[in-house]
Amino acid sequence: MEITFKIKRFNELSTEELYSLLQLRSEVFVVEQNCVYQDIDGKDEKAIHVLGYYNNELVAYSRIFNKGYYFDEASIGRVIVSPKYRDKKFGHNLMRFSMNAIKENFNETTITISAQEYLKKFYESHGFIQTSEMYLEDDIPHIQMKKN
Template sequence: MKIKVKTFSELTKQELYDLLQLRSEVFVVEQDCVYQDIDGKDQKALHVLGFKNNKLIAYTRVFKPGDYFNEASIGRVVVAKKERQFKYGFDIMEASIKAIKDHYNETLIKISAQCYLKKFYKDLGFKEKGEEYLEDDIPHIAMVKD
């Protein structure tokens, strides 16, 4: 998988279309969750895009401290369903952690994780913080990595 890290203004129209399509495909259709994905925060984020054979298959967006949480953060973590067997989730998360270090010189990262993915994030060094909560009717938990 080839990784690109871009600001919102650096994204091509096709990349923006593809990342919104992938997010919708997974978060809205696959997870059967109606929510406002286009939330006005993409303009502040760094976008971490994972390509395989020139097709977007994995994605996250990352924020510097204060733009989403008080800490640097990673969100909208997504891998195309047919590509999950190849562990690209780890690759895109490691690239996102590196992007936060490289662009913001930060190592403390907070995420809002879907609860069924706790083990995945723990394997990347994140620890649970606080109690579970509902976000868009899906159980989540705050997790931090320092």
């Protein structure tokens, strides 16, 4: 069985979908990475949400933004795959789907991201190049990366 994706604006999310995506983000970005930060940041309302399902369970997620919101270019953030499904390489499916969603929804192909530094090679495999020195975001090393 393959991963299947849904794309939804904030006001289209069901209560269950919103709960599931916030639960997954909390599981990884707060608990697994031991990082106390404000995940609910007031930006979800402006995002388009990419939801990846496997066996009817939310296992992958990202949110995408049009240019001018996070960066001068369109962007992808909160890229996440459930720890128990990382061996299936769903992150690659998620990135391909997210990049395509930016093209389809915003007619943009240039994308800038704020990537956790340890994932540099993963993002490079999707055509991103490092465009900044390392910086700390919530005490986690990040780099800015861009894909034209």
